[in-house]
Amino acid sequence: MKKIIIIEDESALRDELAVLLQNAGYETVCVTNYDNVSEQMKDADADLILLDINLPNVNGETLLQEFRRRSETPVIMLTSRTNEIDEVLSISYGADDYITKPYNPTILLLRISAVLKRSAKNATVQKYHEAEVSTVKGSLVRNGTELILTKNEMIIFQLLLDRMGEIVTRDELMTALWDNDEFVNDNALSVNISRLRGKLAELGYPDAIETRKKQGYILK
16 A cells, blocks of 8 residues: 655645545545655655645655655645646656646546556566666666666567576567567567676676577576
8 A cells, every 4th residue: 555645724625635645545644744855755665755835833745855855655736726837846856747736636546546556667676696677767777887788689588587597588588578669570580688787797797698599598
């Protein structure tokens, strides 16, 4: 169950949001003390924050700006204002979305779902030995050195990584590349494998991909 913090000073709207979210299957935490909102945001360990721009004695955009220095937790800003400047500022300060009150409950739930899915996708990081593999960025990072893979290289590496230690045939790799924008023939596959080997060597893994003659490849 995903946890959502509601930081909204209008009690009726806050209660309405809590009921809506609970009925949709979310756990909710409502902030009612605005003296230490920043600490409550940090300590709540939430999956998403609904943050009103206008709060007693504190500006929501300022809170967001401070919060972004220490956390990547998704934040959706809530406001009754329709000023485009507020939206631009909120996004520039790190908001993941912006909702104007009065909101449509169905649209709000859809926006929350979309932000949570996007956040989960961005957090997809796997490991290859000491290197972190980001499927979203298409990169490997080891000891502060980032290696960027092309789309084809990432598709190949991901399949090899998912089946690390097992033989992956050329036919399986060709099938994985079939839906890519650029058609990859047998020769192009060999070129991509060669380039991937070179990049992994740059990162300190010179013998990462083993060729099994007439069988395929193994990521070690």
